[in-house]
Amino acid sequence: MTKRLNARRWRSWHRWLALLVGLQMVLWGVSGAYMVLFELPFIHGNHLVKPTHQSVIAPRTAEQFAAVAQRFPRATQITLTSLWLNEQPRPVYHITRRGKTQLLDAQTLQPITLSADAISAIANRTYALGDAPLAQLTLLTENAPNEISPSLLPVWQANFADSGSTSLYFSATTGELVSKRHTYWRGFDIMWMLHIMDYDTRSDIQNNLLRAVIIGNALFMFTGVLLIIVTIFRRQAVRGRS
Amino acid sequence: MMRFLQWLHRWTSLIIGMQVMIWLITGMYFSIAGHRTLEAHQYRQQTHFHDALQSASTGTAMVPLKQLPLTANTIQSVSVRLVHGVPQYVISTERGTEYFNASTGALWHTSAELATQIAQAGYRGPGRVSHVSAVANSDELYGWQGPGYRVNFADDLATRIYVDRASGTIVDHRNRLWVFGDWAFRLHFMDYSGGRNFNHLLMVSAALFMLWFVLSGLILLGRNLVRGDLNPRQRPSYLAFFQQHEQPIASACGGGGTCGLCTVRFSASAPAPNAADKRLLSDSELAQGIRLGCQHRFDAKAKVSVVNQGAQQLNLVLQHKRQLSPSVSELTFTCADRAEPFVYQAGQFLQFKIPTANEHEPLRRNYSFAAAPSRMPNNTFMVAVRCMPAPKPGLQPGVGSSYLLGLEPGDTVVAEGPMGEFLLTDSNISQRTQVFIGGGVGVAPLRALIQSELKHTPARPIHFFYGARTPEELCYEQEFRALHAQGVVHYHSCVSEASAHAESTATEHFEPTMVHELAEQWLAHQHSNHVDVYVCGPPAMLRATLAMLDQLKVPAKHIKFDDFGI
Numbered sequence A: 001m002t003k004r005l006n007a008r009r010w011r012s013w014h015r016w017l018a019l020l021v022g023l024q025m026v027l028w029g030v031s032g033a034y035m036v037l038f039e040l041p042f043i044h045g046n047h048l049v050k051p052t053h054q055s056v057i058a059p060r061t062a063e064q065f066a067a068v069a070q071r072f073p074r075a076t077q078i079t080l081t082s083l084w085l086n087e088q089p090r091p092v093y094h095i096t097r098r099g100k101t102q103l104l105d106a107q108t109l110q111p112i113t114l115s116a117d118a119i120s121a122i123a124n125r126t127y128a129l130g131d132a133p134l135a136q137l138t139l140l141t142e143n144a145p146n147e148i149s150p151s152l153l154p155v156w157q158a159n160f161a162d163s164g165s166t167s168l169y170f171s172a173t174t175g176e177l178v179s180k181r182h183t184y185w186r187g188f189d190i191m192w193m194l195h196i197m198d199y200d201t202r203s204d205i206q207n208n209l210l211r212a213v214i215i216g217n218a219l220f221m222f223t224g225v226l227l228i229i230v231t232i233f234r235r236q237a238v239r240g241r242s
Numbered sequence B: 001m002m003r004f005l006q007w008l009h010r011w012t013s014l015i016i017g018m019q020v021m022i023w024l025i026t027g028m029y030f031s032i033a034g035h036r037t038l039e040a041h042q043y044r045q046q047t048h049f050h051d052a053l054q055s056a057s058t059g060t061a062m063v064p065l066k067q068l069p070l071t072a073n074t075i076q077s078v079s080v081r082l083v084h085g086v087p088q089y090v091i092s093t094e095r096g097t098e099y100f101n102a103s104t105g106a107l108w109h110t111s112a113e114l115a116t117q118i119a120q121a122g123y124r125g126p127g128r129v130s131h132v133s134a135v136a137n138s139d140e141l142y143g144w145q146g147p148g149y150r151v152n153f154a155d156d157l158a159t160r161i162y163v164d165r166a167s168g169t170i171v172d173h174r175n176r177l178w179v180f181g182d183w184a185f186r187l188h189f190m191d192y193s194g195g196r197n198f199n200h201l202l203m204v205s206a207a208l209f210m211l212w213f214v215l216s217g218l219i220l221l222g223r224n225l226v227r228g229d230l231n232p233r234q235r236p237s238y239l240a241f242f243q244q245h246e247q248p249i250a251s252a253c254g255g256g257g258t259c260g261l262c263t264v265r266f267s268a269s270a271p272a273p274n275a276a277d278k279r280l281l282s283d284s285e286l287a288q289g290i291r292l293g294c295q296h297r298f299d300a301k302a303k304v305s306v307v308n309q310g311a312q313q314l315n316l317v318l319q320h321k322r323q324l325s326p327s328v329s330e331l332t333f334t335c336a337d338r339a340e341p342f343v344y345q346a347g348q349f350l351q352f353k354i355p356t357a358n359e360h361e362p363l364r365r366n367y368s369f370a371a372a373p374s375r376m377p378n379n380t381f382m383v384a385v386r387c388m389p390a391p392k393p394g395l396q397p398g399v400g401s402s403y404l405l406g407l408e409p410g411d412t413v414v415a416e417g418p419m420g421e422f423l424l425t426d427s428n429i430s431q432r433t434q435v436f437i438g439g440g441v442g443v444a445p446l447r448a449l450i451q452s453e454l455k456h457t458p459a460r461p462i463h464f465f466y467g468a469r470t471p472e473e474l475c476y477e478q479e480f481r482a483l484h485a486q487g488v489v490h491y492h493s494c495v496s497e498a499s500a501h502a503e504s505t506a507t508e509h510f511e512p513t514m515v516h517e518l519a520e521q522w523l524a525h526q527h528s529n530h531v532d533v534y535v536c537g538p539p540a541m542l543r544a545t546l547a548m549l550d551q552l553k554v555p556a557k558h559i560k561f562d563d564f565g566i
Helices: A002-037 A059-063 A065-070 A116-126 A183-196 A208-241 B002-038 B112-121 B176-189 B201-227 B238-244 B275-280 B283-287 B399-405 B440-454 B477-486 B515-523 B539-551
Strands: A077-085 A088-097 A100-105 A134-140 A155-160 A167-171 A177-181 B075-083 B086-093 B096-101 B128-135 B148-154 B160-164 B170-174 B263-266 B290-292 B304-306 B312-323 B328-334 B349-354 B363-368 B380-386 B412-419 B433-439 B462-468 B490-495 B531-536 B559-562
Touching: A002 A183, A002 A208, A002 B002, A002 B201, A059 A065, A059 B075, A065 A077, A065 B075, A077 A116, A116 A134, A116 A155, A116 A167, A177 A183, A208 B002, B002 B176, B002 B201, B112 B128, B112 B148, B112 B160, B170 B176, B275 B290, B283 B290, B349 B399, B363 B380, B363 B399, B363 B440, B380 B399, B380 B440, B433 B440, B433 B515, B433 B539, B440 B462, B440 B531, B462 B515, B477 B490, B490 B515, B515 B539, B531 B539, B539 B559
Parallel strands: B433 B462, B433 B531, B462 B490, B531 B559
Antiparallel strands: A077 A088, A077 B075, A088 A100, A134 A155, A155 A167, A167 A177, B075 B086, B086 B096, B128 B148, B148 B160, B160 B170, B263 B290, B263 B304, B312 B328, B312 B412, B328 B380, B349 B363, B349 B412
């Protein structure tokens, strides 16, 4: 008899905890399933892009590297690579000084300023899902959208009119692809927010709300385990009599 | 439906429950530890390549690319940077990335001393280097091919920093706490290889189980909210109230609003009838303030009484047990401690309280009287109990029937009654032919009704259609044959399964026939308005018979049935 009364009390606790903290368990289940079911490389948008060209530095250009590098003694890093410009791959230098990078034409060593048209051509060649329906190209210099890091500014945002509302981000100084975003990445970001219960920065896993709700749910599960044990116990008692 | 959902929720919890606990515990660990501890970056010093390439210390010129011992033919990109003060070429080719010393032109080489210096530059903790060892790779760095160096620091966390030999860069930091975090990740992602992949089959399966688990829980919680289970001031239903107060009240479905037995009467201001009330009660009953007790909640201000006032608690003693057929036994009980005779009518039933582990919540099982009161001594009753074998090996047999059949003469059991409205029509109102259709153990109340009708002189014409699975299962066969021979009851029996013993018992045709088909053959030639029909039998037989009667256009008000209280 006391066993049965206990079961009733635990059931009552189980229901109240379900109401108080169990809804977060549902959100964990849903957000967890989302993150598990969609492959991470897909979420990262690797399927959205391809290289604009096969990167090859001509031997003559490569041979000049040491000589060119010596002309920028205060640089912290110098990189020779290639960039899709004027309908062809062009060798370029990235000269990094005090954390800032400058783009130079490898032949003339003159600074290159990337126009909207140049970025548009790169974006169209980068986009990998069929004919590129580039819908909008915007230069962002001051306020970064929530989906990218502000440290990437200044940046070109290339929006595509596809089913995943793809946004590709290109550095305004070097023309390099720096971020890929699409609907499922944005969904993942929301699920992550729901999972860690940081609705503000979506990155703080050490918040007290999360900790409190975890403890609450541990109690919730504990009452569930007790109910299971009691249920099985009661069944056996009945079977023993019949 | 909800019971099934509850059952499924319970069993899913057995499958996923342990992992849910693991998710909660490891999740708590992540939340306590934080990103920095999980990555072992407590003592990490960011080392950007921030020194100018040609400072005073690196004045020497860089070696041209063509003098490098490159193994690849095509160069994809070239970088130069300082690694611990030494300019380094990073050349990416179709064969991968190669590193060279830009001052000497030689293939980059990281010595143990250089690796130690690099590690120290990337460290801001309190410890000193305690040990340096060359390693081919490491279990602690999933995906790093090596080779390189492990530089151990003597600090509180037992920090070790791994340095890649080919590039001279720090691969990552590791420490004692990182190992806990790593196991937490293995358990949380169910990827026990340490690869921290959460898109694999096991994890996907667990996630789908979890999704079902939480959604079924959510649906059940919604049901509880709708039912008001979480309302602390919720009052019991009248059915529960009367049962708790030991006041006999009939119920077969236990409060599901489907059996229509737990009728209560409101003397004034009855609540509005709900759908179950309207379905199971007549308009005149509703007008009299009669409602189903299970559908309305207790209200201290209302004046409510149980309709079936005659019901009383009886302490029964088993007197006699007789086998009627291979599966049906007839039990005769007496009620020795009563002075005045217990009054009941043919067609009614007793509700037996089958004891369970909880003495306050017995199982309630209904059994009809198998004989008319006029045929029995005072305070002696007879019921027919069918042994319900386990449907499958491993499942439990019927709890109620097993208990009753296990009783021996002299044993006691408690019952409440009489209950039920399965009564003969008043012969002053109806002179129609009385037609009884029964299946299996459903013979019990029909036998009582027929006996009761035969008490009248003259009795109305009686037809009894009786079916069972096999000839042996036809109960009271000899008795009804005798009545048939006397011409007082037209008895028609049939069996639904072909039997090996057909010739030994066959006085009629024993072609396999369903009892509703047998009755239909006869009823088809009668005027549908000139019969009163009483039906009792197992659910499938009952359904088929009611459908048949509906098709023959027998008026519903002339049909009575007893559904075994199912």
